[in-house]
Amino acid sequence: MARPPHNGPTDRELTLLKLLWRDGPSTVKHLHSVFPLRPKPAYTSLQTNLQGMLEKRYVTRQADQQAHIYAPALSQAEVERGAVHDLIRRVFDGSALRLFTTALTDEQASAEELSQLQALLNDRRD
Structure with a gap:
């Protein structure tokens, strides 16, 4: 195959x-x-x-x-963005929310990472 x-x-x-x-x-x-x-x-x-x-x-x-x-020829950021976009499209049917929800409910994020994520969300809101 x-x-x-x-x-x-x-x-x-x-x-x-x-x-x-x-x-x-x-x-x-x-x-x-x-x-x-x-x-x-x-x-x-x-x-x-x-x-x-x-x-x-x-x-x-x-x-x-x-x-x-x-x-x-590609930056690390370019490859990471491409991989995340591909993952969201293929596995999570285009839903970034489902990706984040899965990542956060599996307790893989530390308290410091959650704090950084909250700061990013607050910045996006402003």
């Missing part, structure tokens, strides 16, 4: 983007050395992933003297 089309980065692509956001422009060698998931994928697999991400315009690539250097 074919996988459904994916809006936004796959899990591995997201892991690579997070490393690039954290460490800045990097070579495949560096990304492979710091890749956090186990088992660690082969170097050539990451190279293939980065090539696909280049085609999708998730990253840019510059040729150095000996290696290609990859940099994120």
